[in-house]
Amino acid sequence: MLVLRANQQESHGRLSEPSLPLRELAGRGGGKGGREAPALHLAHWLATPDSSVHRSAVDAMAGLRLIPPKPSNFSSPVQVSIADVQAARLRIAGAVLVSPCPESIPLGEVTGCRVFCKLENLQRTGSFKERGARNALAQLHADQRQRGVVAASAGNHALGLAYHGKLLGIPVKVVMPKSAPLVKVSTCRRLGAQVELAGNSFAEAQARAHELAARDGLTYIHGYDDPAIIAGQGTLGLEVLEQVPKVDALVVPVGGGGLLAGIAVAVKTLRPDVVLVGVEPAGAAKLPAACERNAPVQIRCQPTLADGLAVPDIGGNALPLLRERVDKLLTVSEDEIALAILRIVELEKMIVEGAGATGLAALLAGKLPELAGKRVVLPFCGGNIDPAILSRVIEKGLVADGRLCRFTAVISDRPGGLAGLTRLIAEAGASVREIEHERAFAGPDVFAVSVLVTIETRDREHLEELFALLEREHVRFSRPANGPR
Ligand SMILES: Cc1ncc(COP(=O)(O)O)c(C=O)c1O
Numbered sequence: 001m002l003v004l005r006a007n008q009q010e011s012h013g014r015l016s017e018p019s020l021p022l023r024e025l026a027g028r029g030g031g032k033g034g035r036e037a038p039a040l041h042l043a044h045w046l047a048t049p050d051s052s053v054h055r056s057a058v059d060a061m062a063g064l065r066l067i068p069p070k071p072s073n074f075s076s077p078v079q080v081s082i083a084d085v086q087a088a089r090l091r092i093a094g095a096v097l098v099s100p101c102p103e104s105i106p107l108g109e110v111t112g113c114r115v116f117c118k119l120e121n122l123q124r125t126g127s128f129k130e131r132g133a134r135n136a137l138a139q140l141h142a143d144q145r146q147r148g149v150v151a152a153s154a155g156n157h158a159l160g161l162a163y164h165g166k167l168l169g170i171p172v173k174v175v176m177p178k179s180a181p182l183v184k185v186s187t188c189r190r191l192g193a194q195v196e197l198a199g200n201s202f203a204e205a206q207a208r209a210h211e212l213a214a215r216d217g218l219t220y221i222h223g224y225d226d227p228a229i230i231a232g233q234g235t236l237g238l239e240v241l242e243q244v245p246k247v248d249a250l251v252v253p254v255g256g257g258g259l260l261a262g263i264a265v266a267v268k269t270l271r272p273d274v275v276l277v278g279v280e281p282a283g284a285a286k287l288p289a290a291c292e293r294n295a296p297v298q299i300r301c302q303p304t305l306a307d308g309l310a311v312p313d314i315g316g317n318a319l320p321l322l323r324e325r326v327d328k329l330l331t332v333s334e335d336e337i338a339l340a341i342l343r344i345v346e347l348e349k350m351i352v353e354g355a356g357a358t359g360l361a362a363l364l365a366g367k368l369p370e371l372a373g374k375r376v377v378l379p380f381c382g383g384n385i386d387p388a389i390l391s392r393v394i395e396k397g398l399v400a401d402g403r404l405c406r407f408t409a410v411i412s413d414r415p416g417g418l419a420g421l422t423r424l425i426a427e428a429g430a431s432v433r434e435i436e437h438e439r440a441f442a443g444p445d446v447f448a449v450s451v452l453v454t455i456e457t458r459d460r461e462h463l464e465e466l467f468a469l470l471e472r473e474h475v476r477f478s479r480p481a482n483g484p485r
Contacts (some may be wrong), residue, residue: 054394077317078227080221081270085234085262092235095164096130097123099236101243101377106347111363116244118236121352121383125159125191127308128236128381129223132258133160135232136221137168144264146168150218152176152209154202155184156308156382162193170353173218175209177202181307183386201301203312223254225315234262234394240377241270248374249275251359253381254287254329255309257318263379264325277329277368279358281306282331290314291323305337305393308355308382330368334363335400341390342397344380351390356381404433406452409470409477413439421451425471428466431456 099119107115120128148171151161152309158174165172172193176185178200188195198208210241213220222229240247250267260278269276280287283302290297296319301310332340336431337354340361344352359378362368365398385393398404411417418435425432434454443450457463470477 022455053363058096072387080227080230080234080262080265080317080321082265082295084227085238085266086233088131088228088231089235089238092131092134092232093139095134095167096235098239099123099128101240104348107343107360107378110343110347111360111376112372113363113368113374115350115360115363116240116375116377118240118377118379120236120242120379120381121138121348121350121356125156125163125187126382126384127156127159127353127356128233128259128379129160130155130164131160131235132226132232132262133157133221134164136226136228137161137164137170137393139228140170140219144219146482147217147219148172149221150174150209150212150216151221151223152202152206153223154205154307154310155180155181155188155384156231157221158188158193158195159184159191159384160189161221162191166192173209173212173216175199175205175212175384177205179307180371180451181384181389182382183312187384191326191400201312202310203298222315224258224311225317226258230262230265230315230321232262233259234266237266237268238261238378240379241267241274244375246375247271247274247377248381249277249368249371250279250377251279251362251368252379253306253309253355253358254278254280255284255313257287257314257322259379259381260326261315261321263317264322266326276325277328277330277359277362278322278326279330279362280331280335281309281337281354281358283312285327285331286312286314290319291326291329294323295319305334305341305354305389307397308353308359309358328368330362332358332361332365332367335396336365338393338396339400340364340397341385341393342401346396349382351383351385352380353382353385354393356383384421396458402463403457404454405457405463405480406454407477407480408450408452409475410443410448410450411475413447417449421453421475424469424475425453426460427453428469429458430462430466 059283086190099122101116101118104115104117123130124225149165150173151157152175154177158176161172161174174188174193174289175198178197181182185195210220212218229307239240239249252263254260264276265275278287281304283304286297296313296316298313301312304310337357340357341354343360343364344350344357389414409421411421422432432453436452438450438452457466467479
């Protein structure tokens, strides 16, 4: 695939003299001179981390300038083109996984679409963020490499930078908000990055990272608005177009918009007919307002299971890139995200973090009826979720699915009262997980007791069957707010 791309570039005459680095490149690949280097060798060489010849070769191949990491400035946003994304693809080849994008039959059954899952959770550091991180790091100049880089990140960007920084011999410092998931903090340290926990929000961590950049002469790499990051994330879109040639739509999670912007540039340039949908958690949605005002807006994020998406604004470079290209924007609730994570665990036997599950959440919630029967790609963008959080998320998902339910009932406090209730629950085929007795609040009848019952059922219909039985048997109980009516 890589050789094909290089040949394509050549046939368009873009490699006029840069055939020299290409020849070098082929020579280094494994002893074969000339341009007929096997794909494997070319990919291998492109992945070789630490060579300025390598960098200029890749950039010459794409006929591109280097885009040095640059903070955003909305008054003059930096353009990212399809050529930037294609160059990024060459630059990261062999260093970042071309993740598989298989069709999921079970997810297709529950959503009514043909669902293809782009498995970015399989990347070495568990997310797509390696794409942008590698692309940005590989373009640093020698003195920048030596001094090192700094970033603010809720986790995945930090992990991508830490891993590729180590491979490329570039020191990496990251500032994470104090609330960053433990698994991301400890993995980042294990990967060799210097981690500082600062601030109670992403914005506060970001301010501290800028301070360090100024103080220590480090290069600040913005996690979603650096043009090189956006171009790197766009490589995911290029891969999807090859892996699912008849793709009808992509449903993409949105944090600061770097991923959606990169994908939008790649996909809408090559396949303008593909529908692009951006999804945000309801408690961290900034894209509709930003698109309307055509300028980033600052929000205060609510806590969300999609912690990777909890950033306070959309990038000033990312916004114009995605604004003109995205077809639909949606939000999903915390219950919908939890249910999507649960479905992925159950049906795909896979762990995907909240951010990566938002696309499926939108489909499961019936928010994209126009995609019924269509080929829909869901980037499973990341898999980094604390095990302790995962168990809570699964419980939340079970509640949202009507399979874990808590209700109160008032029963007789005489012998056999509780047994009568549990007999009915057993008769309905439900399972008791926990029962709490409460005498003082059961009302004026001193021979009555209030019980708080937690039960497990197969699904909502099953729960409704149980409630119908309790009603027939004249049990005094109150339905939970999110249970069947
Ligand atoms: C797993 C995951 N998905 C999606 C995103 C969104 O990416 P962006 O901030 O570029 O919109 C992030 C951001 O960190 C993430 O970690």
